Amino acid sequence: MKAPTVNWKLFPPKAHYMLYFGGVAAFWPYITVYGKQLGFSELNVGYIFTVAPIAGIISMPLFGMIADRFKIKKKLFLVFNILNLLALLCFPLLSLTESRTSRPVHIECGEGASHIKHCHASNTSHILEWSSDSAKERILQEYSSKSCLTSCQIECQASVDELVNFCDALLTHTITGDYDLPSFCTKNDSTTAATIPLSFMAQLDFATTMPLEDCIFFQLDSIAERKQDEGFAYRPLSCLPMQKITNCQINCPHFYSANQAMEITDNNMSPAFWLYALFTLLAWIAMAVVTSVADALCFQTLGSRPDLYGAQRKWGSIGWGLFTLISAFLVDVISGDSIIKNYAPSFWIATILLTLNFVVCWRWEVEEEERPKALGRRMAALIAEPKIAAFVIACVVVGMCTGLLWNFLFWYIEDLANDRMCITTGTKNWIKLLQGLISIVQCFLGELPFFYFAGKFINKFGHVNSMAIVLGTFGVRFLLYSILENPWWVLPIELFQGLTYGIFYTNMATYAYVVSPEGTAATVQGIVGSAFEGVGVSFGSLIGGFMYQYMSGRTTFRAFGVFALLMGFLFKVVMMGIDRKFEPISQNPDKEFDIGTEMKPMSKRPK
Structure with missing residues (x-):
């Protein structure tokens, strides 16, 4: 042949x-999801x-x-x-x-519920506003009927006292089980640095989002750190008494509405x-x-x-x-x-x-x-x-x-x-x-x-x-x-x-x-x-x-x-x-x- x-x-x-x-x-x-x-x-x-x-x-x-x-x-x-x-x-x-997906937030850890809090920066040197007045309304309307949790990445710079108080108040015994302390509570015992970097994943429940004056509160359901060969293991976040970490950045790349609602900008791209x-x-x-x-x-x-x-x-x-x-x-x-x-x-x-x-x-x-x-x-x-x-x-x-x-x-x-x-x-x-x-x-x-x-x-x-x-x-x-x-x-x-x-x-x-x-x-x-x-x-x-x-x-x-x-x-x-x-x-x-x-x-x- x-x-x-x-x-x-x-x-x-x-x-x-x-x-x-x-x-x-x-x-x-x-290309479009890269932009997202x-x-x-x-x-x-x-x-x-x-x-x-x-x-x-x-x-x-x-x-x-x-x-x-x-x-x-x-x-x-x-x-x-x-x-x-x-x-x-x-x-x-x-x-x-500079990434547009990182937003300044506070973490408020309480016994019954914990929240991510983001507020209008009223003390800045020039007038800054919410990126859209309707952003809070949109996020409430769009996600109030959803029970889905959204994963976000959180990076913090905590003072030594802030971290010690937070870790001392963190509950390890909850109604859902017993949990070990996060690694950032155990590996920084002897540090002499002024601030300590923290990095973890957080799951937010946007169905319970609450606006209050110039602030917006997102319920923080759980946090997680990467475990070797196991991926992320989530645990509930509860503190007694309530503690705060005030210098944090949150990144929700797959949730634009959250980013928009938390964004503070002067309308310039x-x-x-x-x-x-x-x-x-x-x-x-x-x-x-x-x-x-x-x-x-x-x-x-x-x-x-x-x-x-x-x-x-x-x-x-x-x-x-x-x-x-x-x-x-x-x-x-x-x-x-x-x-x-x-x-x-x-x-x-x-x-x-x-x-x-x-x-x-x-x-x-x-x-x-x-x-x-x-x-x-x-x-x-x-x-x-x-x-x-x-x-x-x-x-x-x-x-x-x-x-x-x-x-x-x-x-x-x-x-x-x-x-x-x-x-x-x-x-x-x-x-x-x-x-x-x-x-x-x-x-x-x-x-x-x-x-x-x-x-x-x-x-x-x-x-x-x-x-x-x-x-x-x-x-x-x-x-x-x-x-x-x-x-x-x-x-x-x-x-x-x-x-x-x-x-x-x-x-x-x-x-x-x-x-x-x-x-x-x-x-x-x-x-x-x-x-x-x-x-x-x-x-x-x-x-x-x-x-x-x-x-x-x-x-x-x-x-x-x-x-x-x-x-x-x-x-x-x-x-x-x-x-x-x-x-x-x-x-x-x-x-x-x-x-x-x-x-x-x-x-x-x-x-």
Whole structure:
């Protein structure tokens, strides 16, 4: 039997897609929950991911046009690959900035109940206020019906007398059992330091939160220290008589409402927020340019066989799914029981893969197309086509759904996991593993097979029906999210990723290439990419972030699901009204290839 031959000409696009998307996937899927860990709200994250795609609106067609006009696709491609790597490697610097998640508090340990007390700093040199007057109301309204305990990290600097009095009053015999004294009560007997550092975990019961004048009280249910090979062992906190430790900081990275209610600020965003926004913006611009130019280079490499695009692009899904899982697993292992996730493995993986990707791109040989004539006029005429304009608008709607999915699915999963902690702690301890498995299902069971058969799928159903199916599938997918109780049940829902991304992206990219005049492939890819990511993802992030913060994740996904179903139906009706035969007309008569038959999504209506 004849051994299969390897087409080495197609090796560079395959290797690029796998290495590039694998490197990006090591960290980018967690970009929003990374911001959540830093203490940023849903709305603030939504603002960032509204501005970033708008920058993509400008950068994709702008740099695509520059690449086409000056015939520098590959040079531009290499430059933005480097920028992408550097932008991602800037995120670890945020850990060196002042954290917004630490808040000054007092610990009040009593016999019947203990509390964390946080008060307005009235003695500061300038006017400071609660970050939001409604913060206390929101935390009471949102969590008064919950019995779930929330884990927070507490760091204190106690005076010697303060610590001695606290430890002497700490009860070791309670109605729930007998407990040893914490290690900070036993290992500092001979210290001569003025203050003694204390560090422990605390479980707070937010259902009993009480505001009083300029202070807010959170019930402290129990505390814990890490025990070797046993993780954290919690014990109740009771003192007789009541004792206080007044110099403490609390960190609740997975509970933004608590952070917001305890935050004292002068309404200026912290340096960490602005750096996070800047790095996100740079990374987004780089990714937007790299992906759009890479698709143009891939189609040029394929020549007369653009029907093979899905077979190349599927390697991006393989890289994304594989390295998302590897990264998630390593982050969980290194982080252990800590509520602060250590993303160092993500950055190492990104560095290695994106460096290898640069080498592959450097060796990728692509001949530049002829410089186009009257580029602006030809682009304007192209966009003026009613069918093409409607298709671009549909890309915007899909982008809105994708913006919500990209930026808030993992956030929603973590919220479900926090609620689930009332029943079991297993889900929360392995949340990154679950998120990695989500990406595995999305990529290997969803995108991969659909990328492979995308050409046949589009040939059978056509571009109009394919786009309507994508929108309808988004609707069903989001409605299923809205009824989730156990976050692990999200895994089977992620099979829909094959339709909502695999089919959609191939549908969008091949259609853009078919209608592009000679020498304008990067420009047209930039236009449809801008509609999808720049406009769609931007609006989806803004609206989704606003709804998520002021309503809930469940309500947000339900509303977007209904919207997607309605838009899918409306798109089909409008396209039928424009032309029952949706047949894109190639602007370049020399483009003859098999996928031309796949550009005929609907047969002519009966005479």
